[in-house]
Amino acid sequence: MAKKHTVIHLLEYLGLKAALAVFGVMGLDRASAAGGRLARFVGPKTGVSNRARANIRRVMPDLSPEEIERIIADMWENLGRTVGEYAHLERFTRPEERHRIEVVHAGALRSIAASGNGGVFISGHFSNWELLPLVMRLEGLEGGDVYRRANNPFVNEWMVSLRESITGGAIQIPKGGVGARLIVRLMRENKFVAMLADQKMNDGVEARLFGLRAMTTGAPAGLAVRYNVPIVPACIERLKGAHFRITVYNPITARPGADPFEDVMRITQEINDFLEARIRERPHEWFWMHNRWS
Incomplete structure (x- = not known):
């Protein structure tokens, strides 16, 4: 079981590095935008978004379903941008x-x-x-x-x-x-x-x-x-x-x-x-x- 987990972890890591390599070639601004567009399209459709919807409804019950969906979509865009920016974090340190x-x-x-x-x-x-x-x-x-x-x-x-x-x-x-x-x-x-x-x-x-x-x-x-x-x-x-x-x-x-x-x-x-x-x-x-x- 441990060996299986090691292989899965390695594959996950290699997938992450491959994605970051693609974002790295794009440049910071393009990588941020591309990551945002991709996540905004895919993210709201994933099952994990249901927890986000439930959390928002629980603490801000006055929001309409449409407002909640806008928050979910914008949240995913921000997350996608953040992932794209991981490939360029070092740039933020430059004068x-x-x-x-x-x-x-x-x-x-x-x-x-x-x-x-x-x-x-x-x-x-x-x-x-x-x-x-x-x-x-x-x-x-x-x-x-x-x-x-x-x-x-x-x-x-x-x-x-x-x-x-x-x-x-x-x-x-x-x-x-x-x-x-x-x-x-x-x-x-x-x-x-x-x-x-x-x-x-x-x-x-x-x-x-x-x-x-x-x-x-x-x-x-x-x-x-x-x-x-x-x-x-x-x-x-x-x-x-x-x-x-x-x-x-x-x-x-x-x-x-x-x-x-x-x-x-x-x-x-x-x-x-x-x-x-x-x-x-x-x-x-x-x-x-x-x-x-x-």
Whole structure:
């Protein structure tokens, strides 16, 4: 069985590399557009889209069926563009391509970094979420970014290598015990950790998202309380094609003298409130296929 899985994983990886090779030949803008068109045509017809439809109906019941279908189609186009852009992520690091990424309130981000205390840089699966740790590099924030291991070991190794290259060697932090130790080290060194905080975490804390129970990671809040570092929320928006705006919002901080458990719960809820507000603003750019509320 293990050998069969290895063969399947290898074939999946080779298929991914072949697709990326095709996108690589196209150039960034054409690859982004082609990936978007293909995904918009195929994606809404797949069974996994039914989970996205159910999620949207559950949390935004006032939307009409036509509005939901537009969100689904636009979501798939964004995902397809993101896949096409994977073949060109390194281009976003070049000085001549800086016009592709606008960072709003970058000065505030640099001021937090200049304080020397480090922090936690959070967002969700918005637009092309791979750009979050890249922004850390562009704005001079040292540290690492948390990732979930891919089920396919070949894909996982490739993804880690890719992220290391585009972030200038930022530490890649797998979720789990090893990753937790790396995060503690970075916090003690007054550096930054980037993470996406919008996925279900069965062993997390119970918070609300769109008014519904949602098990949520308590890690960002726990770091803020334990190390007295700010949580810096950010949102990634796709503007036109392969151009993006990353907006940095006011930091979320621990309250001096507060009960640690209560403060972790408060901060976690504030993070979910931030994510919900951003999803409502641009629902078509969020990854609705997460099994978020079950």
